[in-house]
Amino acid sequence: MVGAEHRTDPPARDQRLKVLAMSSTGGHWVQLLRLAPAWDGCDVTYATATGDFRERVAELAVRRGQPAPGYAVFTDANRWQKAKLVRQLLEVALILLKVRPDVIITTGASAGYFAIRLGKLMGARCCWLDSIANAEELSLSGRKAGPHADLFLTQWPELARPEGPHFRGAVL
Amino acid sequence: MIFLTIGTQEPFDRLVKAVDDWAAAHDVPVFGQLGALKPESHRPAHFAWEQFISADVYQEKLQACRLLVAHAGMGSIISALTWGKPVLIMPRRASLGEHRNEHQLATAEKFRHRPGVHVAWEAADVGGMIDRLLQADTAAAQGGLSPEASPELIAALRGFIQAR
Numbered sequence: 001m002v003g004a005e006h007r008t009d010p011p012a013r014d015q016r017l018k019v020l021a022m023s024s025t026g027g028h029w030v031q032l033l034r035l036a037p038a039w040d041g042c043d044v045t046y047a048t049a050t051g052d053f054r055e056r057v058a059e060l061a062v063r064r065g066q067p068a069p070g071y072a073v074f075t076d077a078n079r080w081q082k083a084k085l086v087r088q089l090l091e092v093a094l095i096l097l098k099v100r101p102d103v104i105i106t107t108g109a110s111a112g113y114f115a116i117r118l119g120k121l122m123g124a125r126c127c128w129l130d131s132i133a134n135a136e137e138l139s140l141s142g143r144k145a146g147p148h149a150d151l152f153l154t155q156w157p158e159l160a161r162p163e164g165p166h167f168r169g170a171v172l
Numbered sequence: 173m174i175f176l177t178i179g180t181q182e183p184f185d186r187l188v189k190a191v192d193d194w195a196a197a198h199d200v201p202v203f204g205q206l207g208a209l210k211p212e213s214h215r216p217a218h219f220a221w222e223q224f225i226s227a228d229v230y231q232e233k234l235q236a237c238r239l240l241v242a243h244a245g246m247g248s249i250i251s252a253l254t255w256g257k258p259v260l261i262m263p264r265r266a267s268l269g270e271h272r273n274e275h276q277l278a279t280a281e282k283f284r285h286r287p288g289v290h291v292a293w294e295a296a297d298v299g300g301m302i303d304r305l306l307q308a309d310t311a312a313a314q315g316g317l318s319p320e321a322s323p324e325l326i327a328a329l330r331g332f333i334q335a336r
Contacts, residue, residue: 017333017336019333025180026180026245026246026247027245027247027250028247029247030246030247030250030251031250031321034250034319034320034321035321035325035326035329036320037320037321037326037330038325038326038329038330038333039329039330039333040330050227052226052227053227056227078181078272079272103332105329105333125332127329127332129325129329132246132279133245133246133276133278133279134275135275135278135279135281136275137275139275150332151328151329153325153328155325156282168324168325168328168329169321169322169324169325169326169328170321170322170325171250171321172250172253172317172318172322
């Protein structure tokens with residue numbers, strides 16, 4: 001696999017940073033997984049809206065010589081499903097309390113917004129990477145979450161602004 | 173085999189009907205993943221389909237197909253590029269109630285020049301484009317995309333994570 005040559009050996013468990021990598025399913029998730037080398041050497045927990053990818057991230061960690069990742073599931077919801085959104089918010093809160101991440105990285109959407117708002121209250125450093133699908137304007141959740149993130153990124157240089165989002169490359 | 177995938181959130185009748193019409197006239201197997209259908213949504217009569225499939229089945233279909241036909245969603249596009257499959261995308265339009273906003277039009281516009289990515293702007297284009305793409309048999313033509321984000325982005329995130 002690409003990356004096997006420059007992987008980082010994990011430090012002892014109590015020294016490792018705790019990273020929460022979260023997104024909804026579909027395109028957001030596919031993009032999140034392409035970022036995995038960034039948290040080599042950390043204690044990562046993945047959180048998404050299905051249990052379907054549990055084995056895949058475990059295999060990915062093995063391939064990269066990393067410790068077994070954590071995995072958490074929250075309810076899928078979009079902005080029109082108010083009851084599900086409330087449930088998702090509570091589940092994201094529980095995941096944060098359990099994981100106690102030092103760093104949160106998310107590609108969206110609503111669950112990532114919740115994670116950033118709650119994560120900031122808990123002292124986590126948070127990154128919002130707006131989906132590459134948003135080529136002409138930022139996503140709604142990105143516009144809302146971005147100003148609260150410590151690192152606010154777009155994947156299109158033409159959408160970058162001095163105050164954020166910034167452009168630092170793309171997932172492909 | 174042609175693998176049709178339109179995401180899981182909303183039906184996309186224009187594309188599903190176009191592929192159904194094409195399948196009615198051709199002897200090529202098609203498998204469709206159609207997402208959350210509504211009672212009035214089109215149910216294909218000429219190919220096998222499911223609303224939802226597991227990640228493993230998705231992977232299986234992706235690897236087995238000659239051509240991916242999809243909405244202009246990044247999950248579908250990245251999957252096709254990663255596995256070196258030609259992909260025919262048709263953007264959903266919010267103006268027709270197919271999505272929440274028009275970002276798939278922007279995605280299609282941005283990715284249409286990538287080797288292996290082909291855009292059907294209208295349902296009427298779909299059948300003819302499937303014919304052409306199968307004839308060209310571009311399945312073997314594309315090299316796989318690296319499974320990782322750009323080194324610049326990985327480095328930026330790595331720096332952010334490690335900055336205590």
